[in-house]
Amino acid sequence: MARNFFTVMRSSAPSSTAARPSTSSTATAPPPPNMKEAAAAGVGVHLDPSLEAVRHDLTEDIEMALELRDVSVFYGTFQAVDKISLPIPKNRVTALIGPSGCGKSTLLRCLNRMNDLIPGARVEGDIRFENRNLIDPTVDAVEVRRRIGMVFQKPNPFPKSIYENVAFGARINGYSGDMDRLVEDALRRAALWDEVKDELDKSGLALSGGQQQRLCIARAIAVQPEIILMDEPASALDPVATLKIEDLMRELAEHYTIVVVTHNMQQAGRVSDYTAFLLAGEERVGRLVEFGPTQEIFTNPLDQRTEDYITGRYG
Amino acid sequence: MSAAAPSAQLTAYAPRVRARRSISVGFMVIALLAITVSILMLGALIVEIAVDGAARLFTDGGAVSVEARDGSIVSDLPTPEGMGWLRWVLPIAILLPFVGPRLVHSIMADVPRITERVMGLAVVAPVAVFLHILYVRFESAYFIEYAKAVDIDGATGNIFPLFGEASGFQIVRLVIMGIGLPLALLLMGWFWSHRMRKPSLLIPAILIGAWIVYLFMDPWFLSSYPSRSPSGAGIFSAVTGTFYMMTITAAIAFPLGVGAAVYLEEYARRNWFSRMIQVNISNLAGVPSIIYGLLGLQVFVRVLEFERSVLAGACTMALLVMPIIIVSAQEALRTVPPSMREAAYAVGATRWQVVRHHVLPYAFGGMLTGNILAMSRAIGETAPLIAIGALTFIAFLADSPTDDFTVMPIQIYNWVARPQAGFHEIAASAIIVLMVILLLMNAAAIIMRQRTRTDW
Known part of the structure; x- marks a missing residue:
């Protein structure tokens, strides 16, 4: 079932010179946009909305945690994301990459209904999660957010003790077990326990930036979610703290499905199993360009724009 | 080197x-x-x-x-x-x-x-x-x-x-x-x-x-209680009356004002209705206090039959300071960064849990500060209380909220209006006392703001 969903679209043999494979819906392939020239001239690239995104074969037979079908996001009258279809493989790290303003974070925030909180935001399409559409208004957004946790770009611990930071989610969700053990377990998994075990009463704000971010990850883990969304979790951190977060993401991927938005190409290459490349045209509507195993996206991209982006020639 | x-x-x-x-x-x-x-x-x-x-x-x-x-x-x-x-x-x-x-x-x-x-x-x-x-x-x-x-x-x-x-x-x-x-x-x-x-x-x-x-x-x-002779006159009943009324005013205005602010900031959708309420709150803050006095006279003294009591005065004052409390509580709520709300939502908190466990506690210091400042406005108000008919000569302490009362500004007003120079002197003394109380309240507000400030 999962494999059916993203049938391989490519019809011609991949080559580095081919701009994009022709699809059945278009009789003649559009002229390949010249990225270098466009970028040099300072004009945005026009994306043809009728074109389908390129999808690679999955190298493994794997269950899907989420499946996005034609997901579009609107802020009022402005369309931020246009008809993105994307699978999120279970217990893997999936990276969303692309230049600023291409709708990566917007898309990520759809996955746990965080866009509900923004007045005027509207999501269309289908996000399959255990055979239900997450976007459906009848689905309880609070329950969705408990099962799909989130870590934000800027570390945002509560101005409470470290213990309370971690325990909060479990407490409000009616956790009745041993709270001390849960807190310890979450902090251990977030690789923070050894640093803070003697000062759990200290304010979460007193920690360093990297520690704060790991505290936020512990907080997300403590409610025992199935999926963790990370919105550029290391962009506000120094290289050492970044490395720790990346190691942590690899470890967490054994138990959780992780979707991470990142600007950092090397980071995507290091931590992710699958990568989706998004791009916005000059009308600033984000579209999916290419999705596949990270290895393939980085070594053998099918779309010229993906290649230009990951080689640093564009974006 | x-x-x-x-x-x-x-x-x-x-x-x-x-x-x-x-x-x-x-x-x-x-x-x-x-x-x-x-x-x-x-x-x-x-x-x-x-x-x-x-x-x-x-x-x-x-x-x-x-x-x-x-x-x-x-x-x-x-x-x-x-x-x-x-x-x-x-x-x-x-x-x-x-x-x-x-x-x-x-x-x-x-x-x-x-x-x-x-x-x-x-x-x-x-x-x-x-x-x-x-x-x-x-x-x-x-x-x-x-x-x-x-x-x-x-x-x-x-x-x-x-x-x-x-x-x-x-x-x-x-x-x-x-x-x-x-x-x-x-x-x-x-x-x-x-x-x-x-x-x-x-x-x-x-x-x-x-x-x-x-x-x-x-x-x-x-x-001492008020007296016919300036040398024997005191402001005991005025001071106690002031504190009595202020306590009841705060008890009424603070919960209502904070509730309104929480509704407007955290719950209300941004549409014409909430905008209209917002504009009207700002307008109410600028209405002359005597108008509130007339409203209080009709609604609390006559229709609800509170008489010229502490309760009627407190209710009128509560209406008077409510806009100030609402606006300052809204300000306090806005200082809580959206990232705190998002963080709480992201672990599966309901809207009420977010407000109850995070937004309210973080904003509470600011709200209290605003409340104290609102009270320090109310403590100096004379006009609305004269309108509802608070007395100037009270030689006893109010036992219950339905008793007659007087407050310091009214006592001062009364003394200043008398011809004898002795009363003018004690009016000056009473003004100093009122000023000290006001300074104390404002200082408390400043301290509270300093203490409860969080560096996000």
């Missing part, structure tokens, strides 16, 4: 470092001595109180009641003349210890920090304790003498019965005198030598200010 230069500097500095250390040891010895003395004096004070009985602390500068031998209470004795000199001397004496640490500091420019702190305490503590003992001894001795002088047969030391009239005020005074003053002096010395953090200085400064005002003033003025 040559390699020799740093070492040359080091040798140049070495003797000074040593010298400083020896000064520090000297200071420590003095400081320890001073602290020992002050502890001994404090102990002596405690023993004295225990031996002489706590009643001595309740002696009062003006409102003298003396228990005669037959057990009857002779009260309302006239205030004696000529014994008030200590009231003038004491404030000057109090100022000295604050200059002290500063002087020491300016002489010994490089005193190490710890020594500086200890010195501050060491200078202030014994002086504070000594002054306190002096004052208590003076008052109690003075009143025993006085009771003999006015020829009350067999006057006892129990000059002011603990549970007699106006004892609540006496207890407040005991707190200011017995605990507040030494504490204030200690704190002030501590903070002063502690690199002078200005907001922290406020608390002791306010306590001392209140104490000085109290010393300069005839305490009888605070504890």
